[in-house]
Amino acid sequence: MKWTSRMVLLGAAGISALLIVLSIFWRVDTRRAAAPPPAATPQQAASPETPALSRNPTPAEEGNQREVTIFFQSPDSDDLVPETRKIFLTGSVTDQARQTVQALIEGPESHLIPTIPAGTELREIYLGAGGIAYVDFSQAFVNRHPGGSSAEIGTVFSLVDTLTYNFPEIRKVRILVEGEERATLREHLDLSRAYVADMSLVSRKEGR
Amino acid sequence: MPSSHPRNFRRTEVLLALVVALSCGPLLPLDLAEGEVALRFQNAPLGTRVILEFTARPSYQVRKQSDRVVVTLLGSFKSIPYKSKTFDEPILNRFKLDRSSRQTELQFFTGPGFAAVTSFEMNAPFRLVLEFQKKAGNAPSLGAETAGAPAQEDPAVPSSTPEPLEAPTPGSEATSVPARPPGISVIVVDAGHGGSETGATGPSGLLEKDVTLDMAKKLQAGLTRRLGVRVILTRDGDRQVSLDDRTALANHERADLFLSIHVNASPAAKARGAETYFLSYQATDDEARALAALENNTLGVETPPGNSALGMVLWDLAQSQYLAESSKLAETIQENLNALLRIESRGVKQAPFKVLMGATMPAVLVEIGFITNSEEEVRLKDGAYRERITQAIVDSVASFKDRVEKQLGLQ
Numbered sequence: 330m331k332w333t334s335r336m337v338l339l340g341a342a343g344i345s346a347l348l349i350v351l352s353i354f355w356r357v358d359t360r361r362a363a364a365p366p367p368a369a370t371p372q373q374a375a376s377p378e379t380p381a382l383s384r385n386p387t388p389a390e391e392g393n394q395r396e397v398t399i400f401f402q403s404p405d406s407d408d409l410v411p412e413t414r415k416i417f418l419t420g421s422v423t424d425q426a427r428q429t430v431q432a433l434i435e436g437p438e439s440h441l442i443p444t445i446p447a448g449t450e451l452r453e454i455y456l457g458a459g460g461i462a463y464v465d466f467s468q469a470f471v472n473r474h475p476g477g478s479s480a481e482i483g484t485v486f487s488l489v490d491t492l493t494y495n496f497p498e499i500r501k502v503r504i505l506v507e508g509e510e511r512a513t514l515r516e517h518l519d520l521s522r523a524y525v526a527d528m529s530l531v532s533r534k535e536g537r
Numbered sequence: 538m539p540s541s542h543p544r545n546f547r548r549t550e551v552l553l554a555l556v557v558a559l560s561c562g563p564l565l566p567l568d569l570a571e572g573e574v575a576l577r578f579q580n581a582p583l584g585t586r587v588i589l590e591f592t593a594r595p596s597y598q599v600r601k602q603s604d605r606v607v608v609t610l611l612g613s614f615k616s617i618p619y620k621s622k623t624f625d626e627p628i629l630n631r632f633k634l635d636r637s638s639r640q641t642e643l644q645f646f647t648g649p650g651f652a653a654v655t656s657f658e659m660n661a662p663f664r665l666v667l668e669f670q671k672k673a674g675n676a677p678s679l680g681a682e683t684a685g686a687p688a689q690e691d692p693a694v695p696s697s698t699p700e701p702l703e704a705p706t707p708g709s710e711a712t713s714v715p716a717r718p719p720g721i722s723v724i725v726v727d728a729g730h731g732g733s734e735t736g737a738t739g740p741s742g743l744l745e746k747d748v749t750l751d752m753a754k755k756l757q758a759g760l761t762r763r764l765g766v767r768v769i770l771t772r773d774g775d776r777q778v779s780l781d782d783r784t785a786l787a788n789h790e791r792a793d794l795f796l797s798i799h800v801n802a803s804p805a806a807k808a809r810g811a812e813t814y815f816l817s818y819q820a821t822d823d824e825a826r827a828l829a830a831l832e833n834n835t836l837g838v839e840t841p842p843g844n845s846a847l848g849m850v851l852w853d854l855a856q857s858q859y860l861a862e863s864s865k866l867a868e869t870i871q872e873n874l875n876a877l878l879r880i881e882s883r884g885v886k887q888a889p890f891k892v893l894m895g896a897t898m899p900a901v902l903v904e905i906g907f908i909t910n911s912e913e914e915v916r917l918k919d920g921a922y923r924e925r926i927t928q929a930i931v932d933s934v935a936s937f938k939d940r941v942e943k944q945l946g947l948q
Binding site: 402403404405406407442443444475476477478479480482483512513515516517518519521522 | 729730734735736737738745780799800801802803804805806807808812814883888889890891892894902904907908909
């Protein structure tokens with residue numbers, strides 16, 4: 330099942346032939362937007378127009394490092410629960426995002442559960458137009474994923490929430506596998522679209 | 538058993554979607570002025586679609602009367618390109634504008650083929666989309682149906698002359714579609730995964746695809762016996778079926794309900810319980826732009842890597858018309874699962890699941906339990922347990938059918 334680009338040639342009303350190339354990024358809010366925001370979201374106040382993070386130091390920043398918040402699966406519920414990590418304040422947002430996703434792949438330090446399948450490699454992250462981060466994983470991301478609606482939602486939104494929470498430049502996240510788009514992860518969530526954050530999944534009970 | 542339906546259904550669907558998208562008459566002025574409403578008429582799979590475009594969201598009300606559907610706008614609006622238009626078609630007969638300084642009425646006179654109207658909004662630019670559904674089609678969107686108001690007859694309806702502008706012929710599809718009784722008579726049951734797509738696996742090796750197939754067969758038997766409906770399975774053996782083909786089958790068979798049966802998985806071994814999903818849908822800015830581009834035959838839309846298929850836009854919209862009903866069906870199923878099985882309720886949820894997207898009927902996905910939970914895996918292996926779940930779902934469909942048919946006045 331491949332949802333790759335399509336070009337459709339159409340004759341219009343016998344007048345002229347039109348070549349239509351259409352592209353859509355999908356933005357999805359899987360939960361009601363009315364859900365209250367999580368208690369502590371220091372980065373949320375930053376607007377997408379905020380300039381480079383290095384010029385906008387947070388209290389947590391020391392030296393050439395900054396703190397990021399990454400979300401893992403709770404062992405007791407469907408919630409995503411934060412842990413913090415230090416990453417290097419390297420020049421580009423994509424490089425910082427790469428370090429952050431790498432930390433997500435490496436997994437939790439506490440009792441939390443990893444959301445990215447073991448053995449998954451991050452091939453590349455790049456930032457496209459409209460604040461869309463393309464995150465390209467190796468095949469293990471799919472092949473070693475357990476499947477199931479809950480597990481897919483946990484995987485996709487731990488990634489989407491982590492990236493959008495820490496980097497105001499990233500508004501949406503699109504997942505690729507081996508450089509290619511996929512229709513779904515394991516036949517549930519649509520991966521042919523870019524996702525916006527769903528902070529309703531983030532636990533309000535446990536915090537940092 | 539049409540579970541081995543031809544592969545070209547999907548192509549047909551996409552082509553149909555394209556026709557829907559592109560059979561839209563002439564280009565409208567791109568820059569609408571304030572106080573103007575642009576009208577477009579399209580053939581839709583279920584009838585006729587009317588799109589009203591505004592510069593900003595107006596205060597409006599949609600009312601269904603005995604012979605027409607009236608959209609009342611607060612303020613004075615000029616409609617373009619038509620002030621009135623005669624279609625002489627079974628669903629939509631005629632359109633006429635009545636405006637005063639304080640309010641504007643867009644009157645859509647319906648014909649004998651008209652069954653129901655549903656409406657939804659899209660943004661950027663703001664659009665009010667009205668779906669005039671034909672009779673003998675799929676179950677009308679009861680949840681979204683506008684409340685009928687006392688008819689306020691207007692005797693002075695001038696017979697409008699056809700406009701020179703070319704427009705698609707609303708309802709022309711009706712002649713090619715075999716009539717089917719309203720209500721719920723055809724149900725597609727989708728056994729999740731299959732073939733090399735095994736789905737989730739339990740700690741002792743139980744495969745999701747095997748549980749879903751057995752559940753689908755049990756549901757087919759139960760629904761047929763209890764409700765006398767025709768039940769079609771998306772697969773009746775262990776084979777791989779694409780998600781698009783599953784929905785395409787339901788659309789082709791003009792099914793009234795689509796039930797996708799799955800078994801859940803979580804890395805949290807403790808996770809347990811059943812949950813029922815329906816599609817989460819929001820017309821985002823991007824989608825609205827995409828739709829606008831389709832409608833306007835606009836060229837040169839940006840093409841980033843991995844652009845979505847043209848047809849999908851419209852099939853996504855198709856399910857969006859049924860979200861209210863899908864939500865009600867999901868609630869009913871979830872309540873019955875909770876009550877009969879006393880398993881922990883995880884509630885009704887929404888997610889952008891691919892298999893639900895293209896369905897032009899109420900569609901839900903039921904996760905009957907967690908295969909990754911050792912205790913639940915044991916229960917899921919048990920035929921009697923599966924029967925109880927089947928019973929709960931059959932009861933749910935029965936009460937949903939009952940409600941729909943009462944509302945349609947069939948009982």
